[in-house]
Amino acid sequence: MTLADPQAVAVVQALAERGQTLATAESLTGGLIGAAVTSVPGASAVYLGGLITYATDLKARLGGVPTDLLAANGPVSAKTAAAMAAGVRRATGADWGVAATGVAGPDPQDGHLPGEVWLGLAQPGGAVRTLRVDAAGDRQAVRSAAVAAALGLLEDALTAES
Amino acid sequence: MTLADPQAVAVVQALAERGQTLATAESLTGGLIGAAVTSVPGASAVYLGGLITYATDLKARLGGVPTDLLAANGPVSAKTAAAMAAGVRRATGADWGVAATGVAGPDPQDGHLPGEVWLGLAQPGGAVRTLRVDAAGDRQAVRSAAVAAALGLLEDALTAES
Numbered sequence: 001m002t003l004a005d006p007q008a009v010a011v012v013q014a015l016a017e018r019g020q021t022l023a024t025a026e027s028l029t030g031g032l033i034g035a036a037v038t039s040v041p042g043a044s045a046v047y048l049g050g051l052i053t054y055a056t057d058l059k060a061r062l063g064g065v066p067t068d069l070l071a072a073n074g075p076v077s078a079k080t081a082a083a084m085a086a087g088v089r090r091a092t093g094a095d096w097g098v099a100a101t102g103v104a105g106p107d108p109q110d111g112h113l114p115g116e117v118w119l120g121l122a123q124p125g126g127a128v129r130t131l132r133v134d135a136a137g138d139r140q141a142v143r144s145a146a147v148a149a150a151l152g153l154l155e156d157a158l159t160a161e162s
Numbered sequence: 163m164t165l166a167d168p169q170a171v172a173v174v175q176a177l178a179e180r181g182q183t184l185a186t187a188e189s190l191t192g193g194l195i196g197a198a199v200t201s202v203p204g205a206s207a208v209y210l211g212g213l214i215t216y217a218t219d220l221k222a223r224l225g226g227v228p229t230d231l232l233a234a235n236g237p238v239s240a241k242t243a244a245a246m247a248a249g250v251r252r253a254t255g256a257d258w259g260v261a262a263t264g265v266a267g268p269d270p271q272d273g274h275l276p277g278e279v280w281l282g283l284a285q286p287g288g289a290v291r292t293l294r295v296d297a298a299g300d301r302q303a304v305r306s307a308a309v310a311a312a313l314g315l316l317e318d319a320l321t322a323e324s
Contacts (some may be wrong), residue, residue, distance in 0.1 A: 003302070004301075004302075024193070024214065026193070026196075028200075029197070029200075030193070030196045030197050030199065030200025030201075030205075030209075031186070031188070031192070031193025031194060031195065031196030031197040031200070031212070031214065032193060032197045033193065034188075034192045034193030034214045034216070035191070035192050035193040035194045035197050037192065038190075038191075038192025038193070038216060038266075038305075039192075039301075039302065039305075041267075041268055041269075041301055043192075043216075044216060044217065047192075047216055047217075048216060048217040048219075048220055049213070049214040049215045049216040049217055049220040049224070050193075050213075050214045051211070051212075051213060051214070051224075052186065052193065052196045052211040052212045052213070052214065053211045054196070054200060054205075054206060054209050054210060054211040054212075055206065055209075055210040055211055057210075058210055058211045058254060061253075061254070061255075062211070062213075062253060062254065091223075091224060092220060092223070092224065093223075104200075105203075106203055107203075139201075139203055140165070140166075140201065143200075143201075
């Protein structure tokens with residue numbers, strides 16, 4: 001990648017216009033969302049950082065996801081995505097928290113097929129929305145689709161909310 | 163990226179052979195090291211996750227870097243890289259912690275020129291080593307060089323240590 005991610009450019013620009021900050025909580029994407037955002041020169045004005053909670057245990061230990069919620073819903077679920085987004089927003093003090101959890105493949109996980117991705121978006125004020133994405137293709141395609149969907153969710157919210 | 167990163171494949175394989183785990187703490191790379199490691203199918207056996215401490219404040223708040231160390235040395239320094247690596251190893255319970263901090267550019271930061279990168283590697287038992295890398299090229303080239311150097315440092319240590 002020699003150019004900044006165009007979706008990330010739009011997100012960084014929209015956040016800068018609002019004077020707001022962002023944090024990320026990533027599982028299957030393993031840091032790709034943070035990497036996309038920080039591909040943009042000047043991202044440091046709006047991006048604080050985030051958590052890569054790849055192991056399920058770290059979603060609780062670092063990510064602030066309650067262990068009983070994790071046990072009841074599993075790591076690949078709307079409730080876990082929502083708790084990851086809210087957790088990283090709280091842990092970092094950012095205005096927005098975006099989270100991605102799911103199955104990159106090639107193997108299924110806990111009864112979920114590769115391509116099942118859940119996104120969480122914690123907004124200023126604390127409201128959280130979630131989105132399910134069913135991505136096609138191999139491991140890298142699923143991960144790329146998750147990044148694009150997460151940035152798209154954020155961009156839509158930044159454009160819609162005032 | 164449609165294939166797993168070859169350096170990351172070697173690191174994941176070496177960790178799996180040892181039955182050891184890894185965590186990452188990233189500043190200028192913004193998640194790219196975690197993304198490279200998790201590009202490898204089966205990475206979940208050895209990679210726990212990590213921290214993206216992009217804002218200097220998060221290096222202390224999430225990353226366990228003492229605020230007086232940060233104030234005395236700045237975020238772009240050997241001591242901060244070492245503290246980030248030790249901090250993420252401690253926070254996650256991983257056997258190995260690898261950290262990268264530096265200036266991606268295009269602008270200098272706190273008197274450091276773009277391309278100055280510091281890596282930290284916390285090993286099983288807790289010993290920490292650091293390495294300075296001077297990377298050439300634009301923002302994305304510096305970030306890619308930092309990822310390659312971090313994975314190389316880890317690979318060397320995994321091959322040398324017994």
